[in-house]
Amino acid sequence: GAGVSQSPRYKVAKRGQDVALRCDPISGHVSLFWYQQALGQGPEFLTYFQNEAQLDKSGLPSDRFFAERPEGSVSTLKIQRTQQEDSAVYLCASSPNTVQELQFFGPGTRLTVL
Amino acid sequence: QQQVKQSPQSLIVQKGGISIINCAYENTAFDYFPWYQQFPGKGPALLIAIRPDVSEKKEGRFTISFNKSAKQFSLHIMDSQPGDSATYFCAASRSTGANSKLTFGKGITLSVRP
Numbered sequence: 001g002a003g004v005s006q007s008p009r010y011k012v013a014k015r016g017q018d019v020a021l022r023c024d025p026i027s028g029h030v031s032l033f034w035y036q037q038a039l040g041q042g043p044e045f046l047t048y049f050q051n052e053a054q055l056d057k058s059g060l061p062s063d064r065f066f067a068e069r070p071e072g073s074v075s076t077l078k079i080q081r082t083q084q085e086d087s088a089v090y091l092c093a094s095s096p097n098t099v100q101e102l103q104f105f106g107p108g109t110r111l112t113v114l
Numbered sequence: 115q116q117q118v119k120q121s122p123q124s125l126i127v128q129k130g131g132i133s134i135i136n137c138a139y140e141n142t143a144f145d146y147f148p149w150y151q152q153f154p155g156k157g158p159a160l161l162i163a164i165r166p167d168v169s170e171k172k173e174g175r176f177t178i179s180f181n182k183s184a185k186q187f188s189l190h191i192m193d194s195q196p197g198d199s200a201t202y203f204c205a206a207s208r209s210t211g212a213n214s215k216l217t218f219g220k221g222i223t224l225s226v227r228p
Contacts (some may be wrong), residue, residue: 042218100214101146103159
């Protein structure tokens with residue numbers, strides 16, 4: 001049984017570049033969450049999907065951040081015109097529909113913006 | 115306002131000792147309280163979780179104690195081992211409603227000395 005996978009594991013971007021981060025949730029998991037983890041901090045909620053519907057995007061820090069899950073499985077978090085303050089680990093988590101709060105995390109993508 | 119606060123910020127324990135990590139929360143609507151363990155370069159992994167209808171839950175060497183009136187819960191690690199050295203996060207969420215997003219504390223670094 002594969003867990004949540006994320007790619008790339010590491011991404012270095014120059015300031016102003018666009019980046020796309022991918023999340024493959026556990027098969028059959030309906031709910032998908034994105035979190036941002038700054039160095040030395042706990043993860044902070046960004047956005048939430050139930051199937052393909054984005055039900056909550058209240059944690060996205062700016063309109064440069066965009067997430068999608070078009071077929072209700074794989075999700076992509078896109079950051080446009082990256083800034084240095086975007087440097088963080090981006091974590092994806094998925095959960096079964098029956099117990100949404102039971103979240104399984106992927107290894108994260110470490111984004112460094114130079 | 116930080117909704118979930120952890121203490122202490124770091125902890126050093128001798129092998130075989132008891133590690134105790136505390137967490138306090140603000141939002142009385144929270145009804146699910148997990149502890150996550152994170153190793154460097156990995157995503158958070160669920161250790162143990164509790165709901166407010168019980169005051170204590172034990173799984174192996176890990177015990178959560180919950181005090182609803184004080185809005186506090188704690189993690190006890192019995193017979194601490196060097197392999198337990200990691201960062202520990204408490205979190206909280208609402209299991210009802212459309213979004214069971216987790217609100218995390220800042221984390222504490224536990225070092226277990228041989």
